[in-house]
Amino acid sequence: MVEICVVGAGIVGLSTATLLQESLPHAKVTIIAEKFTTETTSDGAAGIFRPGIAFRGPNLEITKQWLNDAYVYFNDILKSTESDQAGIKDISGYIISSKYPTSVRNEFLEAILPDYRPCTEEELQMCPGNWQYGSHFTTLVVDCRRHLPWLTKKFESQGGVIIEQKVNSFEELSNYDLVCNCSGFGARELCGDTLVTPIRGQVFKVSAPWIKEFFYADYDTYIIPGFESVTLGGCRGFDSWNEELCKHDAAAIWERCVSLLPSLKDAKVIREWVGWRPYRPFVRVESEVMTFPSGKTIQVVHNYGHGGYGVMSAPGTSIHAVKIAKEILTPNAKL
Ligand SMILES: Cc1cc2nc3c(=O)[nH]c(=O)nc-3n(C[C@H](O)[C@H](O)[C@H](O)COP(=O)(O)OP(=O)(O)OC[C@H]3O[C@@H](n4cnc5c(N)ncnc54)[C@H](O)[C@@H]3O)c2cc1C
Numbered sequence: 001m002v003e004i005c006v007v008g009a010g011i012v013g014l015s016t017a018t019l020l021q022e023s024l025p026h027a028k029v030t031i032i033a034e035k036f037t038t039e040t041t042s043d044g045a046a047g048i049f050r051p052g053i054a055f056r057g058p059n060l061e062i063t064k065q066w067l068n069d070a071y072v073y074f075n076d077i078l079k080s081t082e083s084d085q086a087g088i089k090d091i092s093g094y095i096i097s098s099k100y101p102t103s104v105r106n107e108f109l110e111a112i113l114p115d116y117r118p119c120t121e122e123e124l125q126m127c128p129g130n131w132q133y134g135s136h137f138t139t140l141v142v143d144c145r146r147h148l149p150w151l152t153k154k155f156e157s158q159g160g161v162i163i164e165q166k167v168n169s170f171e172e173l174s175n176y177d178l179v180c181n182c183s184g185f186g187a188r189e190l191c192g193d194t195l196v197t198p199i200r201g202q203v204f205k206v207s208a209p210w211i212k213e214f215f216y217a218d219y220d221t222y223i224i225p226g227f228e229s230v231t232l233g234g235c236r237g238f239d240s241w242n243e244e245l246c247k248h249d250a251a252a253i254w255e256r257c258v259s260l261l262p263s264l265k266d267a268k269v270i271r272e273w274v275g276w277r278p279y280r281p282f283v284r285v286e287s288e289v290m291t292f293p294s295g296k297t298i299q300v301v302h303n304y305g306h307g308g309y310g311v312m313s314a315p316g317t318s319i320h321a322v323k324i325a326k327e328i329l330t331p332n333a334k335l
Pocket residue numbers: 007008009010011012013032033034035036040041042043044045046047048049050165166167168182183184185186187190200201202203233234274275276277278304305306307308309310311312313
């Protein structure tokens with residue numbers, strides 16, 4: 001029996017592991033990870049399907065393919081009876097700017113979503129402020145508080161094995177036929193990949209059930225309703241290695257969000273959270289053959305470096321990683 005190890009149990013690792021099981025039903029798939037569910041970066045993300053236009057894989061064509069595949073994957077779950085358990089819902093909302101017309105356009109979403117359109121004059125006046133430009137669209141939200149447990153259950157029910165352990169070197173995994181590396185920010189150390197850089201983010205999770213739409217505005221301001229809470233953000237600290245909550249960031253986020261939607265002043269804070277977006281200039285999905293001084297060799301398929309867009313893009317990059325894995329393990333299947 002073919003044995004595959006997936007390193008990482010964030011959304012990228014769990015998506016890859018379950019897709020591997022579906023694509024290679026006779027393989028035994030094991031997940032090895034140091035941290036799970038609420039301890040991962042995936043857990044705190046708002047999970048909205050809205051890629052930044054600088055999001056990139058190896059080229060634009062592959063990037064568009066990933067995004068399209070991810071949207072189709074989530075949309076299929078949305079249409080199923082499991083959408084609530086899986087933490088996926090559709091959501092409409094606005095991106096508005098007082099100064100920057102191009103910031104409210106998104107060529108990826110305009111190609112994927114059926115209703116990406118400019119805001120009307122009335123809509124631009126909905127929020128206090130001098131809003132000049134805006135777009136309205138309906139997209140998806142993937143709430144990892146539900147989605148990660150849902151994927152874990154699916155993985156285990158399909159015979160998957162989970163091991164809690166830190167991997168210090170890929171050589172430790174040389175008994176597997178193939179390793180999928182979905183270690184997020186951990187890839188910086190595990191692969192010695194210094195292109196992986198933290199982009200620090202801080203958010204509030206609040207109870208404000210009256211907020212039904214999402215809002216993005218200038219200066220990294222966003223308000224995104226999920227299932228159990230509304231995420232208020234944010235900030236982007238490039239190469240900032242601070243894991244602690246910052247009271248100045250908190251005050252700025254609160255002020256910007258409440259001035260955009262004044263009813264938020266009555267919201268109850270559930271928690272505050274800091275996370276590091278695992279940024280890499282180009283998300284890495286590719287295979288590598290590693291040979292160690294001991295003479296051992298290992299086949300690795302990398303799938304990491306999703307930055308601020310790893311929740312929404314995980315199924316797309318994972319479908320690609322699984323295709324590479326299948327070509328390695330069953331080379332004649334493509335003939
Ligand atoms: C404030 C904020 C808001 C965000 N909002 C959004 C959003 O709205 N939409 C969106 O799509 N994305 C968003 N993101 C980005 C998203 O959270 C990440 O891109 C995504 O979670 C990355 O997933 P991952 O599985 O690669 O990493 P992680 O969730 O960090 O998982 C990595 C896994 O690898 C394991 N691991 C690492 N190294 C090792 C090792 N050596 N040995 C064993 N295990 C190891 C870890 O323990 C963990 O299980 C946001 C991020 C932040 C910080």
